[in-house]
Amino acid sequence: MVSVVSVVEVRLVGGGNACQGRVEVLYGRSWGTVCDDVWDLQDAEVVCRQLGCGSAVSALGNAFYGAGSGQIWMDNVQCSGSESQLSQCRHNGWGTHDCSHVEDASVICSRGVEVRLVGGGNACQGRVEVLYGRSWGTVCDDVWDLRDAEVVCRQLGCGSAVSAVGNAFYGVGSGRIWMDNVQCNGSESQLSQCRQNGWSTHDCSHVEDASVICSRGVEVRLVDGGNACQGRVEVLYRKFWGTVCDDFWDLQDTEVVCRQLGCGSAVSAVGNAFYGVGSGQIWMDNVQCNGSESQLSQCRQNGWGTHDCSHVEDASVICSRGADLAESGRFRLVGGGNACQGRVEVLYKKFWGTVCDDFWELQDAEVVCRQLGCGSAVSAPGNARYGAGSGRIWMDNVQCNGSESQLSQCRQNGWGTHDCSHVEDASVVCSLGMAKKMNCTQDSFEH
Structure with a gap:
């Protein structure tokens, strides 16, 4: 038995992604395979670590992912599990073996076991299915709980777990049932890292398929x-x-x-x-x-x-973006002789109404002028300067910081909540209204 410490490239082939498949090593400018004699989870752990594929889930033999070709480079591999490269593990010697390619070794790493949610209408809710050993299969709902669901949601980038559902809520799956009695602590990054009976070891039928609803679902x-x-x-x-x-x-x-x-x-x-x-x-x-x-x-x-x-x-x-405030966020200035000065009116729930002048000031007027494309605010008159309006008073105690793009974004009592009368209707004078250089001739301008 020899120990060779030179760095040798490793890859996983035939498993559908880079983190599961037949183990192949590049030695002497040629790719070759590894024999499955005494191949175990410690050896697989080193392969997964070297590839950045998480932890080892399974160490498989008998050319599980198909027989390779060319050289068989390693046999009787015995890693302690702490090595950073497979080439650091003890083995017979490069190219020394008594195997054929039907004994090629394989590995499944935690990041190679893909997860998907099926039947829920979007990618973040549905029946849990896992890709293990080239086949998609389901998870049994025995002891399935929110901690297990949390791991699935995290793995899929679907936010946090909302519900862990059983009894094939999103329909029965088909094929293998890969996992049963799953018990996650909730902090795992992949479902494959959680405790379970063992791959395909179960006492379930598909009517017990587990499901998940994530917050983004x-x-x-x-x-x-x-x-x-x-x-x-x-x-x-x-x-x-x-x-x-x-x-x-x-x-x-x-x-x-x-x-x-x-x-x-x-x-x-x-x-x-x-x-x-x-x-x-x-x-x-x-x-x-x-x-x-x-x-x-x-x-x-x-x-x-x-x-x-x-x-x-x-x-x-x-x-604010729906705001049409109920119909497209429309405001107008009325009674000022042009579109950029006058009584402030807002369209809310299909009806035009006014704004009360309580706390009405230049910062509030600035937002109105900006929203209407009327330049900057010159003044913020109250006391129905441009005449009393009629109908509803939609806004009261408006408090803008001046940077808002729409008056609807400013704090206020609530739509239609006020202690005012129309003699307190608020008004605005914008710089373009004072300039009297506008082309509009109508008494009101909607924007």
């Missing part, structure tokens, strides 16, 4: 608001769309929905089925986000489908 949509960025909140969970109860529903929760949908910032968190009652399940109640979550499914709540609500309490959202 729980889709969110806004319905009946006229566009994709405002409306009743609905979530896709366990193959069905359902609603969210408005108990504790606030701007922090709304902020998460708007972020998840790419709809800008939150404008309003609305309850009482503002955009109409939904149907089917009420999936979430007592939602409490801290506002920094990337998906609504990551927020605290009672538990999926656990609630004391009816659909008249369905929660809704208005995001």
Whole structure:
């Protein structure tokens, strides 16, 4: 038995990815194979480490990934498991063996066991399937729990685990059942690193196939608001769309929905089925986000489908990009003789209304002028300077920092919540309104 310490390249062939397959080594400018005599998990561990493929899952013999060709370079390999290269392990000597290629050794590393979710409508929810030994198979739901699901979601880049589901919830699979009695501690980077019975050792049928719902698999949509960025909140969970109860529903929760949908910032968190009652399940109640979550499914709540609500309490959202504030974010200045000065009016839920002058100041006016393309703010008059409006007063106690691109992004009491009358209607004078060089001749300008 000799020990050779020169660095020799290693590759895995025939396994469908770089981290599982037949072991081949480059020696003397020629690729050759390794004989499976005394080939074990310690030897496989060294191969996986050398290739950056995680930990060893299986050490296979009998040309599991097909017979190689050419030289058989190594036989009777005996690694301690701590070596950094296979060439550092003891063996008979390069090219010294009593084997044929039907005894070629193979390795499956943890990063070679691929995972996918099937039947859930997107890549982040569905039946768990693993690619082991060239074949996709399923996982049995015995002792399947949220810690196991957490590892699957992490491995797939699907966020955190929402549910660990059994009983073939997303349909029965076919072929092999590769894993049973999986027990992860939750910190593993791959499902293949978790404890289990042993590959294909199980007492299950496919009606027990395990499934996972990850946070990025729980889709969110806004319905009946006229566009994709405002409306009743609905979530896709366990193959069905359902609603969210408005108990504790606030701007922090709304902020998460708007972020998840790419709809800008939150404008309003609305309850009482503002955009109409939904149907089917009420999936979430007592939602409490801290506002920094990337998906609504990551927020605290009672538990999926656990609630004391009816659909008249369905929660809704208005995001800044949906804001048309209910119909495309339109503002206008009225009564000033041109489009860049006058009483501020906003279109919300199909009706034009005004803004109360409480706390109204130049920073607020600056946002209006920017939004309308009217230059900079010259003044922010109150007390219905350009005449009292009519209808609703939509905004009160508006507080902009001056950098917002739309008035709808500024803090306020809430749409239609005020203690004002129209004699307090707010107005704006923009620099382009003062210049009187505008081509518009109409009394109002919509943008």
